[in-house]
Amino acid sequence: MQPFTTLTGVAAPLPIVNIDTDMIIPKDYLKTIERTGLGTGLFAEKRYREDGSENPDFVLNKPAYRKAEIIVAGDNFGCGSSREHAPWALLDFGIRCVISTSFADIFYNNCFKNGILPIRVSEAELELLMDDAERGSNARLTIDLEAQEIRGPDGGTIHFEIDPFRKHCLLNGLDDIGLTMERGEVISAFENKLVESRPWA
Template sequence: MQPFTTLTGVAAPLPMSNVDTDMIIPKQFLKTIKRTGLKEGLFYELRTDNEGRKVDFVLDEPAYQKAQILVAGENFGCGSSREHAPWALLDFGIRCVIAPSFADIFYNNCFKNGILPIVLPQEQVDLLMDDAERGANAIVSIDLEKQEITGPDGGKITFEVDPFRKHCLLNGLDDIGLTLGHAGDIDSYETKLKQDRPWLIG
């Protein structure tokens, strides 16, 4: 997993509440277990009409096509637990989502996939939403170590994050990476098990 230390990029505004995971990545795109290629399905039903033709949507505007930060409304990521939702955001290039609240499963899945979800009070989200509406000038910087967001005008906002999740993001550790960090202990245990209970090894 790619570490998250600092991020400076364009922030895109999505002033919608209760954006569910089916809205983030519709069910027809869930046939793959690959984490690439999903950006085409990201917000598909908001980006296209019933005939599949492109309609106006913020991430398709020239100013936001390389956005790395998404500023959204409350209860972002509600609905089903599909892990394809953070995969699709990441495949597009989104590394951070800022909102007043998140659905729990989506929130946890973000950390496991290298995305930083930041919870802020509504008034601070509103300020960042205003900043994001500046288009290509909506450059926001996020410093995970300092837990600090710097807006386009230099204003700073601090945020909270669980220390363990912060450690994992800073070091690029997903569940597999955490397990491999104990490889020495696992090897020692298996060696001792072979000596003490060889009949269990087969």
């Protein structure tokens, strides 16, 4: 998993409440278990018209936001079904951070396991960040995980809270497998001891 330390990138505004996982990645894209290639399906029902052409009114199709790495969204982001394809699609598109006032629990947990930083902020802070995100090509935010800060284009700073263990995992690029591998020597010692104590097994 790619570590998350400091990210400076364009933030796309999505002032929609209750963006569910079906909106993030429609069910038609759930046939694969591969983590790559899902970026094309991200927000597909919003990004594309019925004939398959792009919807020019959707924020991620606008020139300034085509390479957005941050999303500033309305309340209750990631609600609905518990599909892990949702963070996969965000990551494959290039989104490394989602900022909202609240997240659905399963989606929130899945983000950390896939190298995406979900940040909870207050309503007043979200309003400020949404204003920043609506600046088009000037909508650049800096996310400093070590300092737990969001820095805006005008120099304003917002502090955010994060669980220390999750922070450690993101900073070091550790998913569940990576965490297990960190304990490789302990696991090997246990297995060797078990073999010695049970030679018949």
